Amino acid sequence: DAGVTQSPTHLIKTRGQHVTLRCSPISGHKSVSWYQQVLGQGPQFIFQYYEKEERGRGNFPDRFSARQFPNYSSELNVNALLLGDSALYLCASSHSGTQNYGYTFGSGTRLTVV
Amino acid sequence: DQQVKQNSPSLSVQEGRISILNCDYTNSMFDYFLWYKKYPAEGPTFLISISSIKDKNEDGRFTVFLNKSAKHLSLHIVPSQPGDSAVYFCAASVTGGGADGLTFGKGTHLIIQP
Numbered sequence: 001d002a003g004v005t006q007s008p009t010h011l012i013k014t015r016g017q018h019v020t021l022r023c024s025p026i027s028g029h030k031s032v033s034w035y036q037q038v039l040g041q042g043p044q045f046i047f048q049y050y051e052k053e054e055r056g057r058g059n060f061p062d063r064f065s066a067r068q069f070p071n072y073s074s075e076l077n078v079n080a081l082l083l084g085d086s087a088l089y090l091c092a093s094s095h096s097g098t099q100n101y102g103y104t105f106g107s108g109t110r111l112t113v114v
Numbered sequence: 115d116q117q118v119k120q121n122s123p124s125l126s127v128q129e130g131r132i133s134i135l136n137c138d139y140t141n142s143m144f145d146y147f148l149w150y151k152k153y154p155a156e157g158p159t160f161l162i163s164i165s166s167i168k169d170k171n172e173d174g175r176f177t178v179f180l181n182k183s184a185k186h187l188s189l190h191i192v193p194s195q196p197g198d199s200a201v202y203f204c205a206a207s208v209t210g211g212g213a214d215g216l217t218f219g220k221g222t223h224l225i226i227q228p
Contacts, residue, residue, distance in 0.1 A: 004157070033215060042118070042203050043158065045215025056213030090157055103216070105150075105157030 002026070004093050004106035012112045013081050021076040021109045025093030031055075032074040033103065034066060035090040043090055049074055050096075078111075086113045117141045118206050120219035128227050133191040135222050137204030140185065144206040148216065149178060149189045152201045161202075162189070165209070191224075199226045 005024045013019050025032050031050040035043035045058035049068035063079045072093075078085055088110050092103040119138045127133045137147075145166040150158035164171040164178045164187070171178050177190045191198055201223050205216040 035215070035218075040220065042120075042205075042218030042220050043216075044218070048213065048215060056215055058215060092157075103160065105159070107155065107157045 004091055004104050006089075006091050006106040006109050008109060009107070010110045010112075012114060015081055015083060015113055017081050017113075018077065018079050019081060019111060021078075021089050021091075021111070023074045023076070023091030023093075023106060025072050025074070025091075026104055029093035029095055029104075030072055031094045031096060032068055032072065033092045033094075034074070034076045035092065035105075036060075037088040037090060037108070038084075039087070046076070081113045083113050086111060115140070116219070117144075118204055118217050118219040120202075120204055120222050122222050123220070124223040124225065126225045126227055127194050129196060130193045133189075133194045133198065133224055133226070135189040135191075135202050135204075135224065137187045137189075137219055138185055139187075139206050141206070141217070142185070143208050144217070146207045146209045147178070147180060147187050148205045148207070149176075150203045150205060150218075151198075152203060152221070158203060194224075194226050196226050196228065199224060 007022045033048040034046040037043040047066045048056040052068045066076045068074045088108040090108045092105045094102045148163040149161040152158045162173050162176045180187045201221045203221045204219040
């Protein structure tokens with residue numbers, strides 16, 4: 001079975017641009033969560049989606065948005081990129097929309113903002 | 115303010131010996147705790163978890179201990195093997211609080227010396 005797949009694996013953007021990151025969950029998983037990991041820090045919660053509805057949001061500005069599609073894949077969008085948005089963006093999928101266990105993480109998208 | 119703290123950025127242990135990784139938390143609402151292992155260029159991989167109704171959970175070479183009164187947990191790996199060299203993240207959650215995601219520490223880089 002394929003694990004959680006994220007695309008692209010790496011990308012470089014310029015300040016002020018917009019970026020879209022994509023995530024495909026494990027087959028049968030209906031929940032997708034997004035995390036940001038800045039160098040030297042642990043992952044920080046951005047969003048959780050379950051059955052195409054936002055179920056949770058971390059302490060991130062409105063420049064960050066996400067959505068989940070009928071096939072349970074998800075996109076994370078970041079507008080007006082700042083240098084501080086440079087990070088590894090991790091997607092995790094799980095069966096449950098209410099419990100914080102059973103997560104399987106993807107390998108992440110490394111975003112560099114210059 | 116960091117709610118989950120891993121105060122040792124790195125730890126070096128000889129192969130075959132016990133590795134002990136520590137984690138402290140400040141939020142008394144946390145009632146479910148997890149350890150993840152991360153290799154470079156990969157996403158975090160779930161290792162072991164513990165509910166606050168227990169004080170110990172074992173899985174093969176990995177044991178997690180929870181001291182609720184001290185708000186402290188530790189991960190014991192015995193015996194340590196070269197493949198255990200990785201960054202280990204402690205994470206905490208409120209059960210049923212999927213909306214808040216997981217709160218991670220900054221990680222401890224474990225190095226197993228031959």
